[in-house]
Amino acid sequence: MNCFKVLLLAxxxxxxxxxxxxEDKNKVRHFVQVLNQPLKQLKSGTADTLSVxxxxxxxxxxxxxxxxxxxxxxxxxxxxxxxxxxESWADxxxxxxxxxxxxxxxxxxxxxxxxxFEIPCVVAxxxxxxxxxxxxxxxxxxxxxxxxxxxxxxxxxxxxxxxx
Amino acid sequence: xxxxxxxxxxxxxxxxxxxxxxxxxxxxxxxxLTEDQxxxxxxxxxxxxxxxxxxxxxxxxxxxxxxxxxxxxxxxPYCNAEAPNLENLYKKYKxxxxxxxxIDIKESKELxxxxxxxxxxxxxxxxxxxxxxxxxxxxxxxxxxxxxxxxIMIASNIIIDKSGKVVFMSLLDxxxxxxxxxxxxxxxxxxx
Numbered sequence: 253m254n255c256f257k258v259l260l261l262a263x264x265x266x267x268x269x270x271x272x273x274x275e276d277k278n279k280v281r282h283f284v285q286v287l288n289q290p291l292k293q294l295k296s297g298t299a300d301t302l303s304v305x306x307x308x309x310x311x312x313x314x315x316x317x318x319x320x321x322x323x324x325x326x327x328x329x330x331x332x333x334x335x336x337x338x339e340s341w342a343d344x345x346x347x348x349x350x351x352x353x354x355x356x357x358x359x360x361x362x363x364x365x366x367x368x369f370e371i372p373c374v375v376a377x378x379x380x381x382x383x384x385x386x387x388x389x390x391x392x393x394x395x396x397x398x399x400x401x402x403x404x405x406x407x408x409x410x411x412x413x414x415x416x
Numbered sequence: 417x418x419x420x421x422x423x424x425x426x427x428x429x430x431x432x433x434x435x436x437x438x439x440x441x442x443x444x445x446x447x448x449l450t451e452d453q454x455x456x457x458x459x460x461x462x463x464x465x466x467x468x469x470x471x472x473x474x475x476x477x478x479x480x481x482x483x484x485x486x487x488x489x490x491x492x493p494y495c496n497a498e499a500p501n502l503e504n505l506y507k508k509y510k511x512x513x514x515x516x517x518x519i520d521i522k523e524s525k526e527l528x529x530x531x532x533x534x535x536x537x538x539x540x541x542x543x544x545x546x547x548x549x550x551x552x553x554x555x556x557x558x559x560x561x562x563x564x565x566x567x568i569m570i571a572s573n574i575i576i577d578k579s580g581k582v583v584f585m586s587l588l589d590x591x592x593x594x595x596x597x598x599x600x601x602x603x604x605x606x607x608x
Contacts, residue, residue, distance in 0.1 A: 281562065323531050325491045356595030357497040393491055400492045402522070402567055 316349030337379035461553035490531035
């Protein structure tokens with residue numbers, strides 16, 4: 253009887269493992285992770301710069317924001333919605349890219365490792381003091397030296413605190 | 417005491433079961449990749465896809481012919497590097513009865529026309545697999561199981577022989593990537 257119980261339990265647990273593998277298969281791998289940053293302090297009525305920091309997985313790269321081939325997909329940062337506490341946004345400052353030669357292809361411009369995007373803005377004079385969140389997304393297309401992957405989007409949030 | 421023995425046995429059996437299935441799956445994947453046998457021998461899946469002119473191409477259309485299929489997207493640097501060589505290959509082999517097709521995955525007809533057809537002037541059909549479902553049918557189960565099935569086929573080349581069997585499949589990796597299509601041509605010569 254005990255033996256039967258052991259076998260039954262092992263089967264049930266084994267099925268669980270299989271289920272986990274099926275779920276893994278359906279997960280989307282991102283190849284990129286948005287890193288948390290300390291709370292950004294801003295003052296109403298002043299110009300400042302927010303930043304988005306991402307980590308591209310080791311061994312992978314993403315196309316830069318200015319690919320040298322029209323067909324490639326540029327990395328693009330976008331901010332969701334207009335925010336009442338931000339008076340205006342300036343153009344996003346994309347970091348310097350690197351040239352990379354993939355096997356059999358032309359040189360391509362890429363980002364890898366730790367990548368920082370800067371987003372200049374002017375905080376509204378009448379912005380409510382306190383904590384706010386700026387949310388947006390990065391669209392990118394990742395490759396490694398073996399394969400290229402479908403373009404992906406990854407959401408990010410920047411926690412800010414506005415003081416008078 | 418009995419209870420602990422029971423628990424120990426359960427844990428041991430579970431650990432063994434998980435390890436063995438993971439190991440066997442990895443071993444199969446490794447074998448398939450190292451021996452370049454992934455997908456070889458599979459039958460041409462049943463499908464119907466429209467080309468850029470709106471004509472429907474089905475697996476029946478491909479029957480009794482030697483067929484080369486390249487799976488592409490407009491943004492894939494490997495596909496772009498290979499494109500001119502694919503057109504040259506078609507021109508060289510069409511008189512020998514070889515059919516060439518591109519299957520583009522998950523992109524609009526307009527984009528594919530602008531970024532692939534108008535840029536590379538293919539004289540063979542470019543088929544549109546708008547949801548990737550047809551491309552997924554070609555994907556060997558054991559290769560890169562943690563990625564979507566259509567995704568692992570990006571930039572791959574396939575040869576289907578006259579009996580409808582896959583006789584060549586180069587999944588993209590640095591070992592296999594062959595922008596000039598030399599290995600594919602070698603296989604075609606062998607089959608003709």
